[in-house]
Amino acid sequence: MTWILAAAPPLEEGLAQTAVVVVAIAVVWFVIDRFGRRLVRRLAARSAGEGDVRGEERAQRIRTLWAVLRMVILIVIGVALALLLLDVWGVPIGPFLAVGSVIGVAIGFGAQDLVRDVIAGMFIIVEDQYGIDDVVRIGGVSGKVESIRLRTTVLRDLDGNVHHVPNGQITVATNFTQEYSQIVLDVGVSYDTEAEKAMAVIDDEIQRMAVDEEWEVAFLEPPEMLGIERFGESAVVIRLTMKVRPAYRWTARREALRRVKARLDAEQIEIPFPHLKIVDPRIQQGE
Secondary structure, X not given: OHHHHHXXXXXXXXHHHHHHHHHHHHHHHHHHHHHHHHHHHHHHHHHHOOOOHHHHHHHHHHHHHHHHHHHHHHHHHHHHHHHHHHHHXXXXXXXXXXXXXXXXXXXXXXXXXXXXXXXXXXXXXXXXXOOOOOEEEEOXXXXXEEEEOOOEEEXXXXXXXXXXXXXXXXXXXXXXXXXXXXXXXXXXXXXXXXXXXXXXXXXXXXXXXXXXXOOHHHEOOOOEEEEEEEEOOOOEEEEEEEEEOHHHHHHHHHHHHHXXXXXXXXXXXXXXXXXXXXXXXXXXXOO
């Protein structure tokens, strides 16, 4: 302790140097953060302004990469600040670096899950498996990606619940909103209905939706009528697909279902539902 006090500068000088170091580090962080935000906004706006789905994906990826890079820079600056302050007050940093190396090796052996999470998080970003604002299913939960951190991915589901999923535990990542979304619409009609008529009516209604001024921006390709998918217990199931922009995946589906229901009602085409018929055995026997 005596040698530390001997190596330390006078109090006034130490405080002045500390203030200079803190202000300098704060200015460096302010410049990096401000420049990074402006650059990301410009690159993202340029990519999104191209008007295609890939442009929106690139803009989203740029924002995700900046979020992770910003966190790494903040950690590096924090460590640098701590080392500079130690040096200002005359505390030798050599022993700390040596001890830190030993502790780092020990932590490396004891925190393999942490290392795995960090490495997995970097691969998620580099491979563009998903990005911020994507809707995904990972680790058994689904939701919108709010942030991708070094160790975890943060999701918020439809109920508003926030889920923190360790990146190293993600074995399968299902992205619902990458490049485009494919809506599969199954509509059941009664066995008494002429199949060709039902398919024509459903296809006509969805085609009208695709050219509607309010919804045409959602469609990337014209809807495709696939035909009869299967024979159900009480209905003939007709399948149709719609290729839409990711942001319209659920709203376009709801609107399509609403339109199909109204059109089938107008055409007097029955949408059947299971019936349970109970017959009194005494009636069958004529009692």
